[in-house]
Each structure stands twice: as structure tokens, then as C-alpha cells.
Amino acid sequence: MMHPDLMKRFDLAGRSALVTGGARGIGLEIARTLRMAGASLMLADLDLDATRKAAAGVGAEVRAFRCDVADPRSVRDLAAAIGPCPDILVNNAGVGCDLPTKDISDDDWRLVISVNLDGAFYCCRTFGAAMAERGSGNIVNIGSMCGFIVAKPQNGPAYNASKAGVHMLTKNFACEWAKSGVRVNAVAPGYIATKMTSNPVSTWVELTPMGRLGRTEEIANVVQFLASDASSYMTGAILNVDGGYTSW
Ligand code: NDP
Numbered sequence: 001m002m003h004p005d006l007m008k009r010f011d012l013a014g015r016s017a018l019v020t021g022g023a024r025g026i027g028l029e030i031a032r033t034l035r036m037a038g039a040s041l042m043l044a045d046l047d048l049d050a051t052r053k054a055a056a057g058v059g060a061e062v063r064a065f066r067c068d069v070a071d072p073r074s075v076r077d078l079a080a081a082i083g084p085c086p087d088i089l090v091n092n093a094g095v096g097c098d099l100p101t102k103d104i105s106d107d108d109w110r111l112v113i114s115v116n117l118d119g120a121f122y123c124c125r126t127f128g129a130a131m132a133e134r135g136s137g138n139i140v141n142i143g144s145m146c147g148f149i150v151a152k153p154q155n156g157p158a159y160n161a162s163k164a165g166v167h168m169l170t171k172n173f174a175c176e177w178a179k180s181g182v183r184v185n186a187v188a189p190g191y192i193a194t195k196m197t198s199n200p201v202s203t204w205v206e207l208t209p210m211g212r213l214g215r216t217e218e219i220a221n222v223v224q225f226l227a228s229d230a231s232s233y234m235t236g237a238i239l240n241v242d243g244g245y246t247s248w
Pocket of ligand 1 (some may be wrong): 021022024025027044045047067068069070092093094095096119142144145188189190191192193194195196197
């Protein structure tokens with residue numbers, strides 16, 4: 001059994017956590033995991049009914065909110081609704097897009113950049129600034145291995161650019177708020193089995209050294225580590241959780 005002093009380093013009891021895009025997939029699993037670690041939880045997503053259902057499944061006291069992270073007013077409304085800023089923010093909301101350049105419409109481009117990159121910026125700015133003012137806080141952004149590499153079989157410039165941007169936002173905010181007690185880190189998942197990857201391509205598994213897609217809890221475990229005191233000297237880090245994909 002784990003020594004209680006070691007368990008304490010991973011414990012989130014008494015801390016509040018906000019997870020965006022928390023109604024399903026990786027976000028929902030992050031919510032479950034942070035809850036198991038003792039955090040009190042708030043989920044925010046586009047569809048309020050789905051978010052309420054997801055929240056009820058995580059725990060009776062979990063609060064659900066509607067928020068479109070791509071809309072700065074919606075993010076400000078969320079901040080007003082949840083009150084004092086959370087101890088932990090997980091910027092998970094995102095949309096996928098593997099359209100090659102010739103097929104990307106202006107609307108496709110804007111949607112991907114506005115949800116994945118603008119959304120992370122608006123949430124970091126709104127909640128991170130309040131955390132910095134308070135003198136404590138922890139932000140975990142969900143980036144992607146596609147923020148580092150062009151994954152075969154085809155490139156997806158909008159998604160890749162949006163996630164590379166999330167990684168650099170992570171480093172910028174980490175430096176900006178390091179002395180204000182706010183840590184900002186990111187996880188860069190490889191292919192994880194969710195609705196976003198519901199039409200898997202054979203090369204995803206073939207090109208992943210571990211020979212399988214990842215499971216949502218394999219991302220959530222790393223988020224929990226980054227959100228806890230166990231990672232207290234880490235800020236500006238982007239952790240690859242990709243079954244070895246980016247190591248070839
Ligand atoms: P899912 O599509 O399963 O879930 C994404 C969630 O985000 C949905 O609940 C969706 O709501 C919500 N969402 C979409 N747009 C917005 C918005 N504008 N405001 C608020 N919420 C929104 O995706 P995953 O769980 O797979 O992905 C979660 C994160 O992990 C994303 O950032 C993704 O880019 C990243 N990631 C995923 C990988 C994978 O292989 N699955 C790999 C690398 C990174 P709705 O259903 O209403 O659209």
C-alpha cells in the first residue's frame with residue numbers, strides 16, 4: 001500500500017477544478033479522475049443537458065455549466081457564474097480536423113483555431129489572471145502530439161497549428177505567472193480512443209510503437225499528476241502521452 005505521505009502529494013482534497021469540454025471523452029475521464037483524487041468539480045461544455053448528465057454521473061455535487069470557449073463573452077459569463085476562480089483549470093475543449101489544405105474552408109479553419117487556440121487563450125487569460133492575483137493556481141492544457149509533428153497519413157494544418165499554439169501559450173503563461181504561484185503545463189496526447197477518433201485509420205496503430213490507441217484514463221492520470229503537488233517544480237512542461245508515437 002502507498003505510504004500516506006506519498007499519497008498526500010497526489011491528493012486534491014479541498015481543491016476546486018474546472019474542466020472544459022468535460023461532457024465526454026478525455027474531459028469526462030479527467031473529471032472522474034480529479035474527483036477520485038478529492039477535488040470538487042465543475043464541468044463546462046457546449047451542450048448544457050449533456051454536461052448536466054455527465055456531471056451527475058461523476059458525482060451528485062458536481063456542477064455543470066454551458067460555455068463556448070471560443071466566445072470570450074461566454075468564458076467571462078462562466079467566470080462570473082462559478083464565482084472565485086478555481087484552484088485547477090483543465091483546458092480540454094477541442095475539435096478535431098484532419099482536412100488537408102485543399103479541402104479546408106475558411107469556416108473550417110476558423111472553427112478549429114477559435115475552439116482549440118482562442119478557447120485555450122480566453123480561458124487561461126480569464127482564470128489564470130485571477131489565479132495570479134490570488135497567488136495560487138494550476139492550469140493544465142490539453143495539447144496534442146500534432147502540435148509537434150505532422151502525423152501520417154495526412155497533414156492537418158489547422159489542427160496542427162492550433163495545438164502548436166496551445167503548447168506555446170502554455171510556455172508563455174507559465175513564465176508570466178511563475179512567480180505568482182500559478183503553474184501552467186500541458187499534456188500532448190497521441191491517438192486516444194474517443195468520439196474524435198471514432199473512425200480510426202490503420203496507420204495510427206501501426207505507427208504507434210506501443211501498437212494500440214491510448215485510453216482516456218491514460219491522459220487523465222497525467223493531468224492529475226500535473227494538477228497535484230507531486231509536480232510542484234514543473235511549469236511550462238508539455239508531456240508526451242502518445243504510446244511512443246513521437247519517438248520514432
Ligand atoms: P471529444 O470530441 O470526444 O470531446 C470534446 C468535447 O469538447 C465535447 O464534449 C465537445 O462538445 C466539447 N467542445 C467542442 N467545442 C467546444 C467549445 N467551443 N466550447 C466548449 N466545449 C466544446 O474529444 P476528445 O475527448 O478526444 O478530445 C479532448 C481534447 O483532447 C481536445 O482538445 C483534443 O484536441 C485533444 N486530443 C485528443 C486526441 C484524441 O486522439 N482523441 C489526441 C490529441 C489531443 P460537443 O460534443 O457539444 O461538440
